[in-house]
Amino acid sequence: DSGVTQTPKHLITATGQRVTLRCSPRSGDLSVYWYQQSLDQGLQFLIQYYNGEERAKGNILERFSAQQFPDLHSELNLSSLELGDSALYFCASSVSSRVGTQYFGPGTRLTVL
Amino acid sequence: QQQVKQSPQSLIVQKGGISIINCAYENTAFDYFPWYQQFPGKGPALLIAIRPDVSEKKEGRFTISFNKSAKQFSLHIMDSQPGDSATYFCAASKETSGSRLTFGEGTQLTVNP
Numbered sequence: 447d448s449g450v451t452q453t454p455k456h457l458i459t460a461t462g463q464r465v466t467l468r469c470s471p472r473s474g475d476l477s478v479y480w481y482q483q484s485l486d487q488g489l490q491f492l493i494q495y496y497n498g499e500e501r502a503k504g505n506i507l508e509r510f511s512a513q514q515f516p517d518l519h520s521e522l523n524l525s526s527l528e529l530g531d532s533a534l535y536f537c538a539s540s541v542s543s544r545v546g547t548q549y550f551g552p553g554t555r556l557t558v559l
Numbered sequence: 560q561q562q563v564k565q566s567p568q569s570l571i572v573q574k575g576g577i578s579i580i581n582c583a584y585e586n587t588a589f590d591y592f593p594w595y596q597q598f599p600g601k602g603p604a605l606l607i608a609i610r611p612d613v614s615e616k617k618e619g620r621f622t623i624s625f626n627k628s629a630k631q632f633s634l635h636i637m638d639s640q641p642g643d644s645a646t647y648f649c650a651a652s653k654e655t656s657g658s659r660l661t662f663g664e665g666t667q668l669t670v671n672p
């Protein structure tokens with residue numbers, strides 16, 4: 447158990463809908479990362495937050511957004527969902543915004559029908 | 560642009576054998592190279608990591624070999640066990656400018672009893 451929690455574990459929804467994925471980092475970790483894992487794209491970095499502020503952006507679609515709250519939990523919002531958004535979404539956390547091990551949560555499996 | 564290339568895509572090894580997975584990177588600014596292990600239905604878990612100031616790091620049965628001039632690094636699993644059967648990902652990051660991970664494509668390792 448990495449200490450990173452993600453909810454929900456599974457999510458099934460329809461095209462055009464909006465969903466919110468939630469992540470709670472390990473106790474003491476200030477940095478949160480979101481990654482998408484799909485069969486054709488592998489593991490791709492989406493976005494990073496550190497202590498409530500956005501620090502880095504990867505290949506995140508404009509339909510996707512994220513935030514980190516004062517209690518350090520983070521939410522990834524996916525809107526106008528398309529079939530191709532079906533994937534595993536992982537949250538990871540680390541102590542700092544730069545150096546250190548990233549600990550991954552168990553992921554949320556999103557299925558868009 | 561795939562900045563970290565991993566091979567082989569799949570690997571079958573007999574129990575007790577040596578498993579070797581290779582990665583090559585393009586960006587010479589990368590300064591942190593972790594390996595992650597992922598079991599089905601779980602998030603990636605850090606196995607071992609290396610920084611470019613050393614050429615080898617060993618932890619138990621797992622060894623990373625690093626060749627800075629060739630921009631390559633590899634994971635060796637000695638005395639491979641059926642419990643090692645999983646997907647392995649190499650990754651790289653630039654810790655000095657945020658530590659988002661760029662992952663290789665993954666290697667599915669099967670260790671036969």
